[in-house]
Amino acid sequence: MLEHLAIAVTGVFSARALLLIVAGVASGLVVGALPGLTATMAVAVLVPFTFTLDATSGLILLGAVYMGAIYGGAFAAILVNAPGTPSSIGTTFDGYPMARQGRGEEAIIGATVASVIGGLVGVLALLFLSPPLAALSLRFGPPEYFWIGVFGLTIVASLASGSLLKGLIGAVLGLLISTVGIAPVGGEVRFTFGQPILQGGVELIAALIGLFCIPEVLMLASRGDRQAHMLTYEHRPGILWETTRKVLAMPGNLARSSILGTVIGILPGAGGNVANLVAYNEAKRASRHPERFGTGVLEGVVATEAANNAVVGGGIIPLLTLGVPGAPPDAIIYGALLMQGLRPGAELFTTSGDITYTFILSLGLAALTMLPVGLVMGRGLHRAVTKVPTSFLAPTILFLTIIGSYAIRNNVLDVAMMFGFGVVGYALKRLGFHPAPIVLGLILGPIAEQGLVQSMLMGVRYDPRWLILFDRPISWLLIGMSLLSLGWPLASAWKARSRRKEAAPHA
Amino acid sequence: MRNPDRIAAAVMLAVAAVFWTQAGSIVGFLGGIFPRLALWPLTVLSGVLLVKSWVRPDPPTAFFEAAPTPALVLVGTVVAWISLLEVLGFASSTVLAYAFLAWYLGGRPRDPKRVALTLTIVVGEVALVYWIFNDLLLVPLPEGVLI
Numbered sequence: 001m002l003e004h005l006a007i008a009v010t011g012v013f014s015a016r017a018l019l020l021i022v023a024g025v026a027s028g029l030v031v032g033a034l035p036g037l038t039a040t041m042a043v044a045v046l047v048p049f050t051f052t053l054d055a056t057s058g059l060i061l062l063g064a065v066y067m068g069a070i071y072g073g074a075f076a077a078i079l080v081n082a083p084g085t086p087s088s089i090g091t092t093f094d095g096y097p098m099a100r101q102g103r104g105e106e107a108i109i110g111a112t113v114a115s116v117i118g119g120l121v122g123v124l125a126l127l128f129l130s131p132p133l134a135a136l137s138l139r140f141g142p143p144e145y146f147w148i149g150v151f152g153l154t155i156v157a158s159l160a161s162g163s164l165l166k167g168l169i170g171a172v173l174g175l176l177i178s179t180v181g182i183a184p185v186g187g188e189v190r191f192t193f194g195q196p197i198l199q200g201g202v203e204l205i206a207a208l209i210g211l212f213c214i215p216e217v218l219m220l221a222s223r224g225d226r227q228a229h230m231l232t233y234e235h236r237p238g239i240l241w242e243t244t245r246k247v248l249a250m251p252g253n254l255a256r257s258s259i260l261g262t263v264i265g266i267l268p269g270a271g272g273n274v275a276n277l278v279a280y281n282e283a284k285r286a287s288r289h290p291e292r293f294g295t296g297v298l299e300g301v302v303a304t305e306a307a308n309n310a311v312v313g314g315g316i317i318p319l320l321t322l323g324v325p326g327a328p329p330d331a332i333i334y335g336a337l338l339m340q341g342l343r344p345g346a347e348l349f350t351t352s353g354d355i356t357y358t359f360i361l362s363l364g365l366a367a368l369t370m371l372p373v374g375l376v377m378g379r380g381l382h383r384a385v386t387k388v389p390t391s392f393l394a395p396t397i398l399f400l401t402i403i404g405s406y407a408i409r410n411n412v413l414d415v416a417m418m419f420g421f422g423v424v425g426y427a428l429k430r431l432g433f434h435p436a437p438i439v440l441g442l443i444l445g446p447i448a449e450q451g452l453v454q455s456m457l458m459g460v461r462y463d464p465r466w467l468i469l470f471d472r473p474i475s476w477l478l479i480g481m482s483l484l485s486l487g488w489p490l491a492s493a494w495k496a497r498s499r500r501k502e503a504a505p506h507a
Numbered sequence: 508m509r510n511p512d513r514i515a516a517a518v519m520l521a522v523a524a525v526f527w528t529q530a531g532s533i534v535g536f537l538g539g540i541f542p543r544l545a546l547w548p549l550t551v552l553s554g555v556l557l558v559k560s561w562v563r564p565d566p567p568t569a570f571f572e573a574a575p576t577p578a579l580v581l582v583g584t585v586v587a588w589i590s591l592l593e594v595l596g597f598a599s600s601t602v603l604a605y606a607f608l609a610w611y612l613g614g615r616p617r618d619p620k621r622v623a624l625t626l627t628i629v630v631g632e633v634a635l636v637y638w639i640f641n642d643l644l645l646v647p648l649p650e651g652v653l654i
Contacts, residue, residue, distance in 0.1 A: 045644040165559065169519055169552045175545040176526060188538030191529050221577040221612060391613035392628070395605045398585060402592075402601075403636070407646050415589050423582060430508070430570050431515040449541040456537065 004353030011358040012365055017060055020053075021362055024064025025369045029377060031065075032072025035082035035213050035397060037404045038205060039069035040328040047336060055340035059359040062336055064366040066329045067119055067312050071370050074111040074305055075378055078104060079385045080397055082213035086204065086443065087308040089436060090276035092212065094293065094300030101296050104382050105236070109243040110298045111305040112374040114254065117247075118306030119367030121258035122265065122313020126320075127360055130349075133314075134321035137266045142454035143469045147478035148267065149448025152274050154485035155281040156437045164489070167437045170428070174441020175448070177202050184446065185453040197413050204442055206405045206418040211435035213401050214422020220394045240375070247302055253283050254306050261307030265314025268324045273443045277436075279307030285488055309370075313363060320344055320356065509567045512560035519553035577612065584608055596651035598637045605629045 011017060024046075031042035046065050050058030073088030078095035091111065098107040125133060140148075156164075156171045180191045181201025192198040236242075247254070257279035264275040283303035284293040293300050315326025316333070323344035325331040334344070342348060348356045385393065405418035425435050452469075459468035469475060508514055526546055533539035588604035595603075606629045616622060637654070640646045 041646075045646055048645065163565075165552060165556055166515065169515075169549065169556065172545050172549045172552065173519070173522070176542065176549060179542045179545065183535070183538035186535045186538045188533060188535045190533055190538060190542060191526060193529065218578045218581065221581040222574065389613065391609050391611075394581070394612055395608040396632070398588075398608070399601060399605060399633075399636070402589070403640065403648070406592075406597075406649060407640075410647055412589065412592050412649060415592065419585055419589060427570075428515075430568065431511050431518070432565060433515065445541075445545075452541055452544075453537050456540070 004349075004357045005361075007354045008357035008361050011056060011354070012060075012361040016057065017358075017362060018365075020057055020061045021064045021366050021369050022373065024061045025068035025071075025366050025373050026377065028065035028068025028070075029072035029075075029370075029374060032069035032085055033075040033381065034400050035076045035080065035209060035404060037400070037407070038085045038328075039066060039073070039087070040332065041404075041407060042066070042069035042072075043329045043332040047332060050336060051339075055342065056355050056358050058336060058340060059333070059355065060362040062333050063359055063363045064369070066333070067309065067363060067366040068370065068373070069329075070308055070312055071112070071115040071119075071305070071374060073308075074115065074301075075108065075381055078107045078111065078301070079382060080213070080393075081216045082397065082401075083208065085308075086208055086273040086439075087276050087311065088304070089208070089212075089273075089439060090280040090304035090308075091301055093280065093304075093436070094295070094297050097294070097296030098298070098301070099382075103296065104386075105239055105379060106243050106298065107301050108378040108382055109240055109375065110247050110301045112371060112378060113244050113247040114257075114302040114305040115309040115374070116367050116371050117254050118258045118261055118309035119312060119370065120364060121255075121306075122262050122310035123360060123364040123367060124313070125262045125310075126313040126317055126363070127357075130317050130321050133263070133266050133317050136263075137268065137318050137322070137324075139474060140267055141472070142451045142458060143472055143475045144451070144478060145267075146448050146451030146455055146469060147475050147482065148274075149444045149451060151478050151482040151485060152278070152440065152444045152447075154482050155277050156440060163432055166432050167434065170433045170435075170437035171441040174438040174443075175445040176441075177207070177438075178442050178445025179449065183453075184450045185457070200409075202417065202442070203405075203408055203414050204439075205408050206414045207421045207442055208439055209401045209405055210418040210421030211425035211439055213397055214419060215426040215429050215435070217394045217397050218422070218426045220390050223390075243298070246298055250299060250302055252286065253299055253302055256282055256286070257303040257306035258310040261310030262314035264307075265311035265326050266317050268318055268326050275311045276304040276308040277440060279303040281485065285485075290492065309367065316360075316363070320348055508570055510560055510564050511568050512556055512564045516553050516557035516560055519549065519556065523550045523553060580611060581608065584611075592649040592651070594651045596653045597648035598633055599651070599653040600649075601633050602630055605633065 027046065028042050031037045032039055043062055043066050046061065050061055053061065070085060070087055073083055073085035074091050074095065077083045077088040077091035078099050081092050081096040083089045083092055095107045095111065098104060153171055156167045180198055182189055182199060189199060260279045260282060261275045264278060280300060280303050283299055284290045287293065287299055311327065315330045318324040318326050319330045319334055321344065323334070325334050337344065342352050342355065401418060402415050405415045406412065408414050429435065455468050456465050459465035462468050523546060530539065530542055530546060533542065584604050584607055588600055591600035594600070606626055609625050609629060610616065610622065613625065637648065641648050
């Protein structure tokens with residue numbers, strides 16, 4: 001390993017590699033920042049550019065684009081409340097309120113520093129802990145995936161922002177919508193109402209864009225002439241160092257969120273979209289002022305951004321060691337690996353060790369590069385958004401959402417579905433339903449259903465079959481975490497009510 | 508809306524009812540287990556919300572933040588925009604819809620210079636994005652009789 005690392009260090013600090021990293025991070029950031037264009041899309045559209053490059057250079061470019069795109073999602077989340085990627089959903093909860101309060105620059109700087117640290121932690125895990133973490137990922141079977149889905153749903157309590165009841169209804173609605181289309185096991189057609197177009201199911205990205213972006217645009221249009229600009233901007237000298245110090249003064253939050261992102265990232269199919277929400281939930285639980293989450297606190301932004309960039313390194317662990325992509329962009333990188341004649345597994349770290357370790361180190365450098373590139377581009381973007389009048393900003397957001405939803409499957413029906421979700425999302429928002437629990441249900445539904453159904457198939461020797469869900473140690477750990485996650489907000493609310501009752505006689 | 512909770516509960520119960528009617532046609536056990544696992548809580552929780560709307564309703568709230576007309580015009584324009592994507596083509600339908608929305612949301616200016624400036628910005632932006640996606644990144648955009 002040391003020999004390969006030494007060669008990798010010289011390789012990654014070459015002028016060509018550094019240029020590719022900067023170009024990759026910048027272009028990934030731009031694509032990730034556009035509402036509707038995901039990290040997967042960013043990596044996918046840049047794959048053809050790697051055909052002309054050698055294996056190492058191609059992988060360096062893709063890795064940098066991936067890291068930049070995940071980070072770029074924060075900008076759309078903070079500036080227009082439209083997560084650029086599903087992994088930035090959590091960033092909207094506090095990032096956008098901060099921007100509305102004129103603290104958008106602080107949110108962007110906080111997101112940048114947190115993303116760098118999270119990205120570095122993920123890469124360190126990839127470098128030194130690949131074998132044990134890969135072994136851990138193998139211990140997760142269908143029953144564990146089902147409980148991950150359940151655990152993810154308990155986060156609704158944190159996301160409900162106001163009404164837990166409506167949050168739970170939203171989450172269950174999301175679960176139900178995720179079942180539209182063809183059943184994952186058995187192939188039965190469900191809830192298509194006789195419409196063949198629904199057999200492909202509801203595309204998550206189209207629903208995400210619609211539920212988050214369109215209500216914002218409709219509200220912008222409703223406010224009309226009363227609001228010439230969407231956001232205000234006031235530069236505060238010294239804000240860069242002030243915010244960096246604030247972020248670094250949250251070591252617990254940074255460490256916990258980065259580790260969560262790394263560990264969740266290694267779980268194929270579960271990681272990327274869920275990690276930021278789990279990290280947000282845990283940061284809220286650990287905070288001394290959980291009631292402030294959702295109103296514009298830097299801790300919330302730091303938690304989500306550290307976690308989602310840690311997923312980059314975490315998701316590549318099963319890819320390189322087992323050939324199992326942790327997240328959709330990893331699947332694209334897998335294709336690029338195969339095209340270059342590299343096969344995942346032990347051989348990748350021995351025979352092709354030079355290329356592999358150069359790639360891993362380049363991810364670390366890409367994480368560091370996000371700092372200068374992101375601060376320059378991000379703050380510039382913030383200033384641009386504050387200067388663009390609402391009359392242009394609203395159609396621009398619509399324009400990008402249409403491109404983003406069309407580009408998923410080159411199908412105009414996805415665009416129609418996106419807008420349909422948007423109008424419904426606006427109505428639901430006015431009725432008190434936040435979009436986050438609905439999207440959470442949409443994300444977790446397929447994970448939980450596949451886990452449940454496969455468990456039922458595996459549980460042939462149990463009577464009843466569902467006992468298999470309670471028969472494994474990791475399942476019990478996840479059940480415990482779910483109960484804790486569900487019980488904690490209820491216990492906090494009960495404690496707060498008791499404290500108020502005690503204080504009342506003295507008032 | 509005088510009682511948003513009651514409206515919300517009614518909507519969700521209606522959604523649950525529609526899905527229940529379809530759930531009956533799911534024959535397989537494996538295909539039907541998860542949808543039913545989701546439908547039962549949706550029905551029960553919506554019922555709880557309905558009860559809450561009588562016992563402890565949320566305060567009344569407006570459906571539109573301010574004047575509804577701009578939002579309705581925007582919805583109508585976007586519906587037309589999406590309908591024309593594969594008729595006229597992405598760039599043409601986008602220029603039409605974008606320019607109209609920028610003009611409408613900008614206060615419907617009548618000054619020809621302002622209108623011309625708006626149109627120039629819109630055409631330039633759409634052309635640039637079209638080139639980036641269609642020609643540079645090779646991401647196909649909807650095609651129609653025009654571009």
